[in-house]
Amino acid sequence: QFGIHYSYNFTNTISIVTGLGYRSExxxxxxxxxxxxxxxxxxxxxEMHHFQKISYFTMPIMGKWDMTEGKxxxxxxxxxxxxxxHQANKEIRYDNVxxxxxxxxxxxxxxxxxxxxxxxxxNVGLMGGAGISYYFNSVTIGLEANYRYGFLKVVDDENxxxxxxxxxxxxxxxxxxxxxSSMNVELTVSAPIGHSxxxxxxxxxxxxxxx
Numbered sequence: 001q002f003g004i005h006y007s008y009n010f011t012n013t014i015s016i017v018t019g020l021g022y023r024s025e026x027x028x029x030x031x032x033x034x035x036x037x038x039x040x041x042x043x044x045x046x047e048m049h050h051f052q053k054i055s056y057f058t059m060p061i062m063g064k065w066d067m068t069e070g071k072x073x074x075x076x077x078x079x080x081x082x083x084x085x086h087q088a089n090k091e092i093r094y095d096n097v098x099x100x101x102x103x104x105x106x107x108x109x110x111x112x113x114x115x116x117x118x119x120x121x122x123n124v125g126l127m128g129g130a131g132i133s134y135y136f137n138s139v140t141i142g143l144e145a146n147y148r149y150g151f152l153k154v155v156d157d158e159n160x161x162x163x164x165x166x167x168x169x170x171x172x173x174x175x176x177x178x179x180x181s182s183m184n185v186e187l188t189v190s191a192p193i194g195h196s197x198x199x200x201x202x203x204x205x206x207x208x209x210x211x
Contacts, residue, residue: 001184003058013066017077022086024055025182032098048094048173049102054119054154056083060127071135078128081148088119092173118159118175125150133188142188150180 003021010016028051035044062079090113095106131144155175 026053054088055086073133083123090115
C-alpha cells in the first residue's frame with residue numbers, strides 16, 4: 001500500500017489524520033471435489049487452489065494522540081476507513097489429486113481473470129493502531145502498524161452466482177462470501193506545510209509556540 005496523508009493538530013498531542021491511499025489485499029483458499037461413477041466404477045477427483053487479489057482506493061479518517069511532546073513521539077490512533085474498488089483478479093490452479101497441495105506435474109492454471117463485477121464496489125470499517133515518530137528540523141520519519149476490520153461482505157451477493165461458466169469447471173468456482181481483516185506495517189515520511197513550515201514547528205521550542 002502507499003498514499004498521502006494530511007494531519008491537523010488541535011493541540012500539541014491531539015490531531016486528526018485523513019488522506020487518500022491505494023492498497024491491494026490478497027486471500028487464498030482451496031476446494032476439493034470427488035465423484036464416483038457407480039455404473040462404471042470410476043472415481044474422479046479435483047483439487048482447486050483459489051488465489052484472489054483486490055485493489056482499492058482507500059480513505060482513512062482517524063484521531064491521533066501523541067503520548068509525548070518531545071521530538072521522539074510514540075502515538076496511538078483510531079478511526080474509520082472507506083474503500084473504493086479499483087480492480088480485482090482471480091486465478092485457479094487445479095489438479096486431479098486431493099493431497100492439500102499443488103501437484104506440480106498435473107497442475108493446470110486458468111490464468112488471472114477479472115472478478116471486479118463480483119466484488120462489492122464500496123466497503124467501510126474500523127481501523128486503529130500505534131506507531132513512533134521522530135521529528136527532525138524539517139521532516140518527520142515514523143513507523144506504524146494498523147489493524148483494519150471491514151464491516152461489509154467483500155463479494156457482491158447480487159453477482160455472486162452470475163458466472164455459470166466458471167473458471168475450471170462449471171458451477172465450481174462460486175466465490176466464498178467473507179469479510180476481510182488485515183494488519184499492515186508502514187513507513188511514514190512527513191513535512192510541515194503552510195505557516196508551520198515557516199516557523200519550523202518540528203523543533204520543540206517552535207513547535208510549542210506555534211500551537
